[in-house]
Amino acid sequence: MVPDAAAAPSQGGRSYPFLLVPISLFFLLLGLAVLRSPSLITSAGIGSAVIVATPLILATYALMAVVIAGRGTVDLSVGPLIGFVNVTLIQLHGAGVLESPLAVFAYAIAVGAAYQLLFALIVIYVRVQPIIVSLSGYLALSGLNLVILPRPGGVAPQWMADWGLGTSIFSPVLLILVLASLGWMLFTQTAFFTHLRLMGSDERAAYTSGVPIFVVRIGAHLISGCFAGLAAIAFTALISSGDPSQGTTYTLIAVTALVLGGASLAGGRGGVFGSFLGAINLYLITFVLATFNFGAVQSFVTNLAYGTILVVSLLLTLIIPFIQRHLRNFSPLLYFVALSVVALSVILHATFDYQSQGQDQPETGADQPALSSQMLTPIDREQLYVAPLEVAAPNQQESAMRAAAAPVILFILLMVVIAVFLRVAFSQSDRRNLAPVVAVVILALVVLGAYMMRHPGGPNAPPVNVEAE
Amino acid sequence: MLPPTPSLSLSANIIGLVVGIILTVIGVVFGFAQGTSVQFIILSAIATLAAFVWGWRYVLGQFVSQTPQTDEGPSEIKRVWLQFRPALIGLVAILLVFLVLSLAIENFFNIWNVISLLILLSIVVLTRTLGRQFQENRSAFIGVMVLSGLFSIGAMNIEGFASTMNIKSMLLFAAFLGIASVGQTLVALLGGLDLSIPFIIGAANVGLLYLISLGVPPWLAVILVLTIGVALGVINGLLSYRLQGQALIVTLGTGFAISGGVQILTSIGTAYGGNVFGTVPGWLSNLAAMNGSTFGIPFPPVIAIWGVIILILTIGMRYTVYGRYLYALGVNRTSAKRVMISELKYWVTMYAISGFFAALTGSLLLGWSGGGFIGVGDQYLFLTLAAVVVGGTSLLGGQGGYGFTVIGVLVLQVLSSFLIGIGLDFEWQQFIFGLLILPMVALYARSPHIRTQI
Numbered sequence: 001m002v003p004d005a006a007a008a009p010s011q012g013g014r015s016y017p018f019l020l021v022p023i024s025l026f027f028l029l030l031g032l033a034v035l036r037s038p039s040l041i042t043s044a045g046i047g048s049a050v051i052v053a054t055p056l057i058l059a060t061y062a063l064m065a066v067v068i069a070g071r072g073t074v075d076l077s078v079g080p081l082i083g084f085v086n087v088t089l090i091q092l093h094g095a096g097v098l099e100s101p102l103a104v105f106a107y108a109i110a111v112g113a114a115y116q117l118l119f120a121l122i123v124i125y126v127r128v129q130p131i132i133v134s135l136s137g138y139l140a141l142s143g144l145n146l147v148i149l150p151r152p153g154g155v156a157p158q159w160m161a162d163w164g165l166g167t168s169i170f171s172p173v174l175l176i177l178v179l180a181s182l183g184w185m186l187f188t189q190t191a192f193f194t195h196l197r198l199m200g201s202d203e204r205a206a207y208t209s210g211v212p213i214f215v216v217r218i219g220a221h222l223i224s225g226c227f228a229g230l231a232a233i234a235f236t237a238l239i240s241s242g243d244p245s246q247g248t249t250y251t252l253i254a255v256t257a258l259v260l261g262g263a264s265l266a267g268g269r270g271g272v273f274g275s276f277l278g279a280i281n282l283y284l285i286t287f288v289l290a291t292f293n294f295g296a297v298q299s300f301v302t303n304l305a306y307g308t309i310l311v312v313s314l315l316l317t318l319i320i321p322f323i324q325r326h327l328r329n330f331s332p333l334l335y336f337v338a339l340s341v342v343a344l345s346v347i348l349h350a351t352f353d354y355q356s357q358g359q360d361q362p363e364t365g366a367d368q369p370a371l372s373s374q375m376l377t378p379i380d381r382e383q384l385y386v387a388p389l390e391v392a393a394p395n396q397q398e399s400a401m402r403a404a405a406a407p408v409i410l411f412i413l414l415m416v417v418i419a420v421f422l423r424v425a426f427s428q429s430d431r432r433n434l435a436p437v438v439a440v441v442i443l444a445l446v447v448l449g450a451y452m453m454r455h456p457g458g459p460n461a462p463p464v465n466v467e468a469e
Numbered sequence: 470m471l472p473p474t475p476s477l478s479l480s481a482n483i484i485g486l487v488v489g490i491i492l493t494v495i496g497v498v499f500g501f502a503q504g505t506s507v508q509f510i511i512l513s514a515i516a517t518l519a520a521f522v523w524g525w526r527y528v529l530g531q532f533v534s535q536t537p538q539t540d541e542g543p544s545e546i547k548r549v550w551l552q553f554r555p556a557l558i559g560l561v562a563i564l565l566v567f568l569v570l571s572l573a574i575e576n577f578f579n580i581w582n583v584i585s586l587l588i589l590l591s592i593v594v595l596t597r598t599l600g601r602q603f604q605e606n607r608s609a610f611i612g613v614m615v616l617s618g619l620f621s622i623g624a625m626n627i628e629g630f631a632s633t634m635n636i637k638s639m640l641l642f643a644a645f646l647g648i649a650s651v652g653q654t655l656v657a658l659l660g661g662l663d664l665s666i667p668f669i670i671g672a673a674n675v676g677l678l679y680l681i682s683l684g685v686p687p688w689l690a691v692i693l694v695l696t697i698g699v700a701l702g703v704i705n706g707l708l709s710y711r712l713q714g715q716a717l718i719v720t721l722g723t724g725f726a727i728s729g730g731v732q733i734l735t736s737i738g739t740a741y742g743g744n745v746f747g748t749v750p751g752w753l754s755n756l757a758a759m760n761g762s763t764f765g766i767p768f769p770p771v772i773a774i775w776g777v778i779i780l781i782l783t784i785g786m787r788y789t790v791y792g793r794y795l796y797a798l799g800v801n802r803t804s805a806k807r808v809m810i811s812e813l814k815y816w817v818t819m820y821a822i823s824g825f826f827a828a829l830t831g832s833l834l835l836g837w838s839g840g841g842f843i844g845v846g847d848q849y850l851f852l853t854l855a856a857v858v859v860g861g862t863s864l865l866g867g868q869g870g871y872g873f874t875v876i877g878v879l880v881l882q883v884l885s886s887f888l889i890g891i892g893l894d895f896e897w898q899q900f901i902f903g904l905l906i907l908p909m910v911a912l913y914a915r916s917p918h919i920r921t922q923i
Contacts, residue, residue: 126907128916140900140903142903143902144900204919207920256721307721311726314718315711
């Protein structure tokens with residue numbers, strides 16, 4: 001373990017070294033995605049990304065909450081559960097029962113929690129392996145979903161369908177995601193969470209040291225059920241209708257995302273930060289691959305990439321002990337900050353220096369960015385190999401833009417230097433808790449970067465229009 | 470290891486033999502009445518007699534070696550309650566369900582359903598009373614009970630359920646599932662999991678047809694596909710050996726990659742995007758199709774292949790050093806290592822076998838369906854797992870065996886044809902499957918209370 005483990009925020013739990021792989025992968029993919037399709041970093045681009053990725057992220061949270069509880073509780077039934085809430089919601093709405101947002105939320109969370117409560121009670125009292133209970137639930141629920149709604153159809157409530165448009169970053173779906181993440185972070189501060197982790201790592205030790213393991217297990221399942229309910233709402237908002245089989249596919253993807261995020265399937269290790277990164281990584285993989293037009297074999301390539309990246313990132317976790325041996329003071333947060341600076345510069349570069357691509361495909365501009373990933377024309381092979389590395393030949397306007405961007409980059413670099421300095425200074429002293437400072441620095445960086453992108457000419461200049469020539 | 474079969478008294482032996490012969494005669498008469506071919510009747514008669522006599526000796530032997538124990542409990546009723554609590558709850562639940570169904574559904578209360586009810590009740594009672602007497606192989610006993618109960622209920626309620634045709638088709642599908650579950654069982658015995666099986670099945674299915682359509686001789690193509698299956702299994706084994714405890718996710722990842730890769734390979738140069746067309750050779754179709762014949766006897770050879778696999782595996786795992794080492798590794802790796810058993814070797818070998826049998830299933834399924842389809846293995850993702858679990862092999866390793874999985878496969882297959890027989894759709898079947906796995910497993914695979922594990 002890292003010696004000054006307390007220096008990072010607690011959302012990662014003790015899983016610090018394991019965050020190395022997801023963080024690296026995240027920025028690698030982000031850079032690639034931005035270079036391939038700069039429209040990702042627009043209000044609408046991020047907005048649609050949030051809409052599409054949120055159900056997966058929440059499903060991963062739902063898995064994470066029970067995986068920490070140990071005994072190999074990989075809840076295979078999370079996908080069918082999402083599907084079940086989705087189809088019943090649509091049918092009940094069709095029957096005119098569920099109308100108000102409050103009722104819908106209450107219903108979804110209650111169903112999720114009730115199912116998970118049943119799950120926990122079976123695991124505790126019938127004492128069969130949790131994976132069997134989840135297998136049983138998977139088969140039963142996915143059958144039941146088809147009975148309730150034989151084929152995709154139905155309409156979601158109007159207010160919910162509006163959420164799924166994804167035209168702006170600040171959609172209610174994002175609010176759900178943020179609240180869910182914050183809720184888990186608050187939860188990690190409680191003694192209950194400590195008990196949960198202890199139970200996940202060593203159930204017998206927890207039992208002998210007086211942890212009420214049954215209560216803790218039920219609690220973990222209830223939390224997971226709430227996440228599953230929220231995931232179902234986000235899913236319903238995304239497709240704005242009912243689909244009995246689509247939800248089922250979330251099981252395998254969410255398990256993949258969970259592992260990609262550094263959680264241990266054996267229990268005791270996992271956090272909201274890693275799970276978030278894992279799910280986002282999967283989304284970015286799909287996004288990046290969608291920008292290359294593979295035609296008929298698109299889904300096969302996606303499968304291949306999923307599998308390969310999953311296996312490779314698992315293999316990368318093997319070298320973590322070596323890294324730890326040489327890098328005693330590794331902090332994933334600092335790593336995150338450093339990489340995010342690189343990513344920001346890539347974003348700036350992609351946004352300001354890539355006029356050529358923008359001209360070729362005017363439809364990827366800010367006007368209809370929500371469709372960006374689908375509308376890209378196939379690129380020729382030469383461009384595929386060279387384009388990401390090519391140095392753009394700046395014309396008059398671009399030089400001006402670069403000049404405008406330069407101070408931002410300089411400023412960011414300055415901030416990083418300060419952050420590193422602070423980090424070193426603090427770790428030298430006895431003050432171990434640097435988390436608030438680093439968080440403030442990151443926030444400042446992000447806000448500043450966003451602001452500068454929007455107004456590169458200074459506070460009084462009009463927002464830059466990339467399409468203007 | 471087999472417990473030493475105790476010598477039974479002469480009268481017990483004679484009774485067993487007589488009952489077995491009576492049963493065989495009934496079977497033969499039944500067979501002639503249905504007009505089945507003579508070879509088939511003779512074969513099945515011999516099989517019935519042998520199985521019954523062996524089972525008789527085995528079951529009685531368990532009782533002879535068992536010393537009856539009576540301990541003083543608090544009171545008679547309370548002791549019975551404590552001992553048979555799950556069984557009693559089960560009895561009441563079944564009775565309640567029956568009552569509700571009879572009240573709700575018209576004509577439900579007829580003689581056949583009442584007999585079915587009685588069979589169900591007796592299964593519950595027998596598993597809890599007789600099953601207790603078995604020191605080991607309890608799950609096999611319960612599995613056989615459930616199997617025979619289900620079969621007799623099906624035979625009574627559904628027209629043509631016990632006909633040769635239906636049994637043949639059940640055995641055919643059971644053979645596919647059984648061959649696919651070989652790898653899952655072996656890997657589970659070591660405490661691993663192999664989720665790449667369905668993807669390898671699909672990949673082998675498409676890949677074999679692709680090779681044949683390229684003009685490779687079919688026999689060579691099959692050998693190639695099987696070799697590639699083994700190679701993929703080795704890769705799986707090596708990767709998941711390095712990443713202990715993550716076998717589930719590693720094999721899932723390689724599975725995704727395999728299925729994607731094979732589809733990309735097969736779609737290069739074609740405009741169909743993953744669909745492969747070609748003609749399946751006759752001998753491959755004969756191997757797996759419903760109307761195939763083995764040496765003139767009209768049943769598909771794949772059933773015979775499965776039978777051979779069962780024989781080799783069960784005998785091999787029981788009596789060879791290799792098989793015993795496998796169990797030793799599954800029960801306790803550290804101590805197995807101490808007696809110089811190579812963990813890596815066994816682990817990789819089991820995954821290689823798993824890859825081989827998955828590829829074999831894929832090739833056989835090509836013979837059965839006659840067309841390549843990447844999703845042909847999808848249902849085996851959870852079915853192989855369910856067969857292993859229902860049979861009674863522990864997913865934690867060290868307990869169970871392929872014989873158990875065979876029982877699990879048969880139970881799943883009979884249950885599924887029963888549900889089809891009473892006219893339920895696929896989704897209802899899946900629902901009931903899901904609901905039934907839990908109590909089936911709960912009958913024998915309950916882990917002890919944490920209190921007793923410290």
